Amino acid sequence: MFEEFIGIKPVSERQKFDVAALSAYLQAHVEGYPGxxxxxxxxxxxQSNPTFKLSVGERHYVLRTKPGPAAKLLPSAHAVDREFRVMDALHKAGFPVARQYALCLDESVLGRAFYIMEFIEGRVLWDQALPGMTPAERAAIYAELNRVIxxxxxxxxxxxxxxxYGKPGNYFQRQIERWTRQYQASVTEDIAPMNALMAWLPQNIPPG
Structure with a gap:
């Protein structure tokens, strides 16, 4: 069911970038980069923020970027700088989060903002029932999940x-406004129920 989301593939044409420029950046900004x-x-x-595996010999890294230059982005969407900042802070505080190496907001390097982080081998647990595991294995995972949360x-x-970090005020209102703009920017046909929903939501925002 989830096979299409697992593993790696060749870089798609719309997401290709200058690997030589990336290499120069890695050598200049990533501590311990082997060259x-x-x-x-x-x-x-x-793919909301395209993500890539970088391999140099036995060393592996993760490159996470904003969508390619042709993408239409909302000003505050796809904020890789926010991702980097929060994960970097949590990693340094001892949470089980990958090490963050470098954040680049200079879009002249790859044509988009990006950051580099540690690659950690693992698996994605799609089914929360954890099929195929023993009761002890499931208990250990659930206990660690609860501990970290x-x-x-x-x-x-x-x-x-x-x-x-973040903005004060009503989160729900900001999200409704943002995704209404995103929908309107990408709509291809008039859908009456969506129009009704966009009119109804701002009038029914939960307090707080």
Whole structure:
């Protein structure tokens, strides 16, 4: 069912970039980079922000970018800088998050903003029932999930450098406005139920 989202594939034409330019950036900004031009493959999933596996000998990294230059983006959407900042802070605070190596907001390098992080071999657990595992294995995974979520909700976000992260105010209102604009920018035909929904939602926002 999920095979189309698992593993890697050749980089699609619309997402190709200058690998030589990337190589130069890696050598200049990624601590411990072994040198040389990386082999690049694209992950099948995670295409809201295209994600790539970089391999140099036995070393592997993850490149995560904004969509290619031809994409129509909302100003605050696909914010790879936010992803990088939060994961970097959590990694440094001891959470099980991949190490973040470098953030590049200079779009002259690859034609889009991007960041480089550690590649960690693993698997995606699509089915929350965890079929094929023993009761002990499932219990260990659920216990660790609960431990990390509980710890995350106790962290002092200001103390780990995120005091000025995010916006005050009604989150629901901002999301409704953002995705209404996104829908209107990509709509190809008039859909009456969607028009009704866009009119109804702003009038029925939960408080808080």
């Amino acid at each position: 040389g031009e990386p082999t690049v493959a694209q992950f099948k999933g995670g 509980a710890l995350l909700h106790t962290v002092d976000y200001a103390a780990i450098g995120l005091a000025d």
